[in-house]
Amino acid sequence: MNKVSTFTLLVLFLALTLTVAFAGDTVPFKKPNDMVPVRQAFMEKSPGTFDRAEYVQRQQETFDRLMAEAASLTPESVISVPVSPEALAGIDNYQCETCGSRSTARKDRIGVVVPVGRTAMFNRMKRPMPDGGFAWTMALESPGATALRVHFTDFSLGPNAEVYVYNMDGEAFGPYTDNGPGNNNDFWSNTVTGSVALVQLRQYGNSPLGSNHFNVADIGYLGEKFLLPFMQRPNDYVGDVGRAAAHCPGNESCVEDASCYSGGAVADAKLAMAHMQWISGAWIYYCTGGLIADTDSSTQIPYFLTANHCMSRSKEAKALECYFQYWTSSCHGACYDPVGVCPRTLGADIRDTSRDGDHTLLELWEDPPSGSVFMGWTTDPMAFADGTHLFRISHPSGEAQAYSEHVVDSQYIECTSLPIGEFIYSRDVIGATEGGSSGSPVMNMSGQIVGQLYGACGYTLEVCDAVENRTVDGAFAYYYSSVAPWLDNGGGPTGSEMHVDSIVLSTKTKGPKTDAIATVTILDENGAPVVGAMVSGTFTGDVSGSSSGTTGATGEAAVKLTITGSISSFGFCVDSVSLSGWTYNSGANVETCDTY
Numbered sequence: 001m002n003k004v005s006t007f008t009l010l011v012l013f014l015a016l017t018l019t020v021a022f023a024g025d026t027v028p029f030k031k032p033n034d035m036v037p038v039r040q041a042f043m044e045k046s047p048g049t050f051d052r053a054e055y056v057q058r059q060q061e062t063f064d065r066l067m068a069e070a071a072s073l074t075p076e077s078v079i080s081v082p083v084s085p086e087a088l089a090g091i092d093n094y095q096c097e098t099c100g101s102r103s104t105a106r107k108d109r110i111g112v113v114v115p116v117g118r119t120a121m122f123n124r125m126k127r128p129m130p131d132g133g134f135a136w137t138m139a140l141e142s143p144g145a146t147a148l149r150v151h152f153t154d155f156s157l158g159p160n161a162e163v164y165v166y167n168m169d170g171e172a173f174g175p176y177t178d179n180g181p182g183n184n185n186d187f188w189s190n191t192v193t194g195s196v197a198l199v200q201l202r203q204y205g206n207s208p209l210g211s212n213h214f215n216v217a218d219i220g221y222l223g224e225k226f227l228l229p230f231m232q233r234p235n236d237y238v239g240d241v242g243r244a245a246a247h248c249p250g251n252e253s254c255v256e257d258a259s260c261y262s263g264g265a266v267a268d269a270k271l272a273m274a275h276m277q278w279i280s281g282a283w284i285y286y287c288t289g290g291l292i293a294d295t296d297s298s299t300q301i302p303y304f305l306t307a308n309h310c311m312s313r314s315k316e317a318k319a320l321e322c323y324f325q326y327w328t329s330s331c332h333g334a335c336y337d338p339v340g341v342c343p344r345t346l347g348a349d350i351r352d353t354s355r356d357g358d359h360t361l362l363e364l365w366e367d368p369p370s371g372s373v374f375m376g377w378t379t380d381p382m383a384f385a386d387g388t389h390l391f392r393i394s395h396p397s398g399e400a401q402a403y404s405e406h407v408v409d410s411q412y413i414e415c416t417s418l419p420i421g422e423f424i425y426s427r428d429v430i431g432a433t434e435g436g437s438s439g440s441p442v443m444n445m446s447g448q449i450v451g452q453l454y455g456a457c458g459y460t461l462e463v464c465d466a467v468e469n470r471t472v473d474g475a476f477a478y479y480y481s482s483v484a485p486w487l488d489n490g491g492g493p494t495g496s497e498m499h500v501d502s503i504v505l506s507t508k509t510k511g512p513k514t515d516a517i518a519t520v521t522i523l524d525e526n527g528a529p530v531v532g533a534m535v536s537g538t539f540t541g542d543v544s545g546s547s548s549g550t551t552g553a554t555g556e557a558a559v560k561l562t563i564t565g566s567i568s569s570f571g572f573c574v575d576s577v578s579l580s581g582w583t584y585n586s587g588a589n590v591e592t593c594d595t596y
Contacts, residue, residue, distance in 0.1 A: 039480070039488055040378040041293045043268055043447055046300055048370030050325060050343055059340060062172040066164055066200055071127035071137040079118060081142045083221050087112045088144075090283070091223045103415040103472070105309045105358070105455035106435035108398060110277070111222040111284030113151070114142065118216045122201065123209075133160070133203040140197045140219055146227035147339060148197040149220035149279075149321075150189040155180040158211035160204040167192040171340035175202075182347045182365045188220065188279060188319045190346060193227065193339045220284050226398070227337055248335035248399035254464035256431035258393050258401035260331035265447030266391065266403065271373040273440065274304075274345075275326050275338065275395040278311060279319035287311070288394045288440035289322070289362070292449055293374035296489040300374060302345075302364035303486060306439030307452055307474065308353050311360050317348040320362070324369050327401040335400050343369035352483050352550075356558075357422055357474035358454045360439075361483045375441060377449040377487070381477040383424045384410045390426060390450065390473075394433055394440035404431035404471075406442070412470045415457040417510060424451050424473040428466040442473045451475045481552020485532035488552075496581075498522050498530045499588035500574050501555070505596035507567050516543040518559045518572040518594070522551050525588070529555025533579040541570035541595075571595045 071077070094109035118138075126134040142148060150165055155176070157163065162175030173190035180187040189197075197219070201212060247255040258270060272291045277284065289306030304322070311317060323342045328335060347365035382388060388408040396402050406426035414420050424442070433440070433453060441449045451473035458469025480488075501523040508515040516539055522530045535557040536548040542563070549557035559572070573593040577584040586592065 038378060038380045039484075040376065040380070040448060041295045041487065042376040044293045044297060044300060044374045045268075045271070046368065046370060046372045046374075050369040050371050052325075052341065055343060056341060059172050060170050062164065062174075063166055063170045066166055066172055069127070069129065069135040069202065070198070070200060071125055071135050073137060073139055074125060077125045077137060078139045078141060079116060081114050081116055081140060081219050081221075083112060083114055083142060083144065087114070088223065091225065094283075102459065102461070103418060103455060103457045104461050105307070105438060107285045107287050107310045107438055108225065108435040109283050109285055110225040110398065111220055113218050113279055113282045113284070114221050115218050116140065116216045120201070120214050120216065122212055131204055132206045136201045138199045138216070140199065140216070142195055142219060142221050144223075145195040145221045146224060147191050147193045147222040148195070149191050149222070150197055150199060150216060151218040151220065151279075152176070152180060152189065153186050153215045153217040155185045155187065155214040156212070157214075158203070158207050160207060161212050162202055163214070164200050164202075165189040165192060166198050166200070167194045167196060169194060169340070182318060184318070186318070187347060188321070190344060191220075191222065191277065191321060191339050193337065220279055222284060227339075247402055248397070250397040250399050251402070252432065252434060252463040254432045255396050255434065256403045257328055257332055258403040259328045259333060261403040265443065265445060266393070268373045268447050269375060269391075269393045269443060270327060270401060271325065271371060272375045273393045273395075273401065274322040274324045274368075275398060276306065276310070276439065277321045277323070278316050280311075280313070280316045285310070286395070286398045286436055287438045288436065288453070290393075290441040290449070291368060291372060291374045292361075292441070292487065293376050294487045294489055302367055303351070303374070304348065304362040304364050305441050305449065305452055306360050306362065307454060308355055308358045308360045309454065310439040311362070312350075312353045314350055317350050317362055320348045321346055322364065322368075324372060326395065351486050354479060354482060356482065357451070357476070357479035359452060359474050359479050359483070361486060375443065375447060375449050377476055378444070379477045379480045380450070381421075381475065382408055382444070382450045383421045383475050383477070386410050389429075389445050390424075390442050391445065392433070392440050392442045392453065394437035394453065396432070396434035396437045398436040402431060402437070404433055405429050406471050409470060412457070415472075418454065418457055418472055422475060422478045423454060424475050425457065425470045426473070428471055432463050432466070433471060434463050449476055481554060481556055481558070482550065484552040485550060488531065497525045497583045497585045497588070498533060498577060498579065499585050499590070500577065500592060501590050503572065503574070503591055503594040505570070505572055505594050507596070509566075513562050513564050514567045515560045515562050516567055516570050516572075516596070520549070520557050520559060520574060522555045522557065522577055525585075530579065530582070531555070533557065533577050533582070535559055535574060536576045536578075537572055537574045539570055539572050542567045543570050546575070569596055
């Protein structure tokens with residue numbers, strides 16, 4: 001009897017000890033596969049300071065020059081581009097593509113693409129210039145538009161020519177030269193407000209006939225969702241707290257103005273985040289993203305993090321326009337139209353994107369404005385660090401920067417398609433996010449990125465309901481190995497030969513679909529992990545076909561194929577491993593094939 005009592009007391013003591021040990025914030029529970037060395041990068045700031053007044057002044061000077069040189073418009077040079085009622089209804093009636101009964105991940109639709117199909121003809125409608133060159137002007141008009149973008153294709157200019165896009169309100173963008181931004185002859189212009197956009201080519205000096213060429217393929221018609229909120233400002237105030245009923249007219253009442261919050265990490269994040277606008281197929285959308293640092297402090301590559309559900313295709317990235325430093329001038333100050341005032345970048349290339357952790361890593365075509373901040377990051381897993389405070393800066397409903405703060409909560413009943421670990425669940429404690437906030441990086445209170453916004457999981461999915469709903473972010477620690485080849489320059493090996501050290505096969509069910517996963521570890525001749533190696537292989541059995549993956553900082557590549565249905569058995573063999581400057585020594589493989 002005494003032995004049983006002693007044993008029972010010991011079990012109860014151990015259970016109580018474990019409960020106490022894991023109850024506090026100082027000992028967050030981590031899954032066994034999280035027990036790896038933490039990799040991290042730290043914030044970097046680009047030199048200089050962006051001068052908004054100087055930026056606006058340069059636009060005005062450019063506008064004045066363009067107006068002085070513009071060729072006279074004729075009926076032939078004015079192109080009217082009407083938008084059908086069906087297309088306008090497609091903007092307003094857009095339904096969330098990724099919303100379920102308990103989850104939502106919204107990118108907001110704000111405009112439509114309308115074909116133009118006009119080739120610029122410079123032998124007509126041009127105005128001779130004293131230097132022997134000429135100016136050529138075209139006007140694109142789309143009644144009802146709040147703003148317009150122009151899609152150029154087959155864009156090729158001689159060395160002494162440049163193209164601008166402008167409106168009659170002093171907004172002027174360019175010059176676009178050579179083969180255009182991205183150097184691929186195909187790009188979308190900056191946005192100008194209003195229903196008329198002017199396109200102007202300036203040729204300096206004589207040039208051979210045919211040295212300049214481009215097509216105006218489409219216009220991007222931005223509707224009322226894009227600018228109408230800036231024409232409104234609520235005058236009603238909540239008397240007991242002395243603040244506006246909403247951050248901006250388009251926001252819910254719980255959304256907080258980022259200008260009311262300051263401090264080191266928050267101030268840095270404001271200089272890193274951007275409102276994103278881009279074209280996808282026949283439509284225009286917006287989300288949020290932010291600059292992210294790599295571990296090489298000697299360079300500043302404009303890497304930019306957002307969500308996969310926002311952007312996942314190369315063509316979308318090439319049509320990206322990022323608005324930086326888009327904030328109110330003071331706490332609860334007026335919400336203004338960002339066009340023509342906020343510094344912007346055009347275009348990007350996708351470096352890595354996946355539904356795993358809902359992430360997309362971009363490299364911008366253009367450098368962000370002077371004084372921009374590249375936020376640091378950490379692989380310290382946050383998904384199970386209950387009680388940890390996180391914060392973000394985002395552009396809810398596409399409006400000025402908003403601040404929100406969240407507390408990690410892994411005890412919430414998760415949405416089945418958003419497993420905790422791959423995603424971080426948190427409870428809103430300050431502010432909130434809305435459509436347009438998607439993709440915004442979420443950071444620990446030191447300002448290191450730990451994920452980016454997917455959306456929400458909950459029972460009401462109402463923006464201001466922090467009791468029934470949770471904010472959901474893709475976990476950086478989960479997909480880190482996928483982005484490590486670009487962000488973790490210091491994590492690479494020093495050898496010259498590489499081989500397969502191990503293959504681990506597993507499956508993962510996502511609703512009616514099942515992933516067959518081969519986790520392949522690649523090491524060098526010294527036993528160090530190889531970063532950035534492309535592993536290609538073939539699946540056989542219940543799932544068949546070829547696929548590939550890239551190794552991260554631990555030397556692991558996740559190679560996967562997805563089928564509809566269940567998987568009971570399959571095989572996998574490595575076909576090749578490639579990395580520039582390295583030799584794949586298959587004879588040194590510990591294993592080359594495995595079965596499940």
